[in-house]
Amino acid sequence: MKIAAETRKLQGTGASRRLRNTGKTPGIVYGGSAAPTQIEIDHNTLYHALKKEKFHSSILDLEIDGKPQLALLRDYQMHPFRQLVLHVDFQRVDADKPxxxxxxxxxxxxxxxxxxxxxxxxxxxxxxxxxxxxxxxxxxxxxxxxxxxxxxxxxxxxxxxxxxxxxxxxxxxxxxxxxxxxxLPGGKKEEAEAAPAAAPAAAPAAKAPAKK
Missing domain, CATH: 2.170.120.20 (Ribosomal protein L25, C-terminal domain)
Known part of the structure; x- marks a missing residue:
């Protein structure tokens, strides 16, 4: 999957809040030999991508300022009750490393x-x-x-x-x-379970010897 982002120049709580008000989501890309990069992504694009299973378990083509790189989605934060993505984290991927x-x-x-x-x-x-x-x-x-x-x-x-x-x-x-x-359904026994063996028939009582 491909997703586009731009470098985020302003940081801090106030800057992130203003960024969200413009329909963007703040994020970060880290890992590899390069320094972490603060980014911003179109909120609606990101929100709909997060609904797709593939977005969570695939190598992503992340373009930052038009430059492509491989990345994994590592974390994201949602607003407690609004349909709003507050922040997203990506990790860079080396194509030659597991x-x-x-x-x-x-x-x-x-x-x-x-x-x-x-x-x-x-x-x-x-x-x-x-x-x-x-x-x-x-x-x-x-x-x-x-x-x-x-x-x-x-x-x-x-x-x-x-x-x-x-x-x-x-x-x-x-x-x-x-x-x-x-x-199996509650209380149901396996059909293969053997039935209890029948009790052996009682032996006939021995007769008393006849009196002479």
Whole structure:
């Protein structure tokens, strides 16, 4: 995605407030060997871009005063109750160095899974994104997760993800955590659960010996 910005010359709380009154959003670009750069961006353009998932998980073509550079969206602040972006942060990207970025998981096929169709269960998603490491050009927009083969009582882990070549998940010391799990309706037992065994029939009472 491409977004245009201009160098911001005036700084401070008062200057930022006046800038917002003109329909611009203050921001900053940092990282790499260059010094941080204060920027301003058209508010409406930025506001609508923030609604797109791709804007949060892609390498951006950020043009500052007409000069392009690669960058990642790192943070932004919204007004507590107005639809107003107060500030935005970008990080410069080196095309030859790996980046760490959170990428959304796109789940599909749950309605066709045995867990839902046969067992009348549900599939939960404990997490909806994972952090990955890769070169900027290999960064995926999202990672697809196929749930169509999920069975009741089973779960999918991060090790089950089908990652694009050159992309790895950043674990941060965590184990192979769950990304999807199945749950049966409350109180319903597995159909495969064996029925309680019938009690053995009582043995016939022994007859007393006949008296002579």
């Amino acid at each position: 980046v760490h970025m959170k990428v959304p998981l796109h789940f599909s096929g749950a309605e066709n899974s045995p867990a839902v169709k046969l067992s009348k269960g549900m599939i939960n998603h404990p997490i909806n994104e994972v952090e990955v490491s890769c070169l900027p050009k290999l960064l995926p927009e999202f990672i697809a997760v196929d749930l169509s083969t999920m069975e009741a009582g089973k779960s999918l882990h991060v090790s089950d993800l089908k990652l694009p070549e050159g992309v790895s998940v950043v674990m941060h010391g965590k184990s192979d955590f769950v990304i999807a799990s199945t749950v």
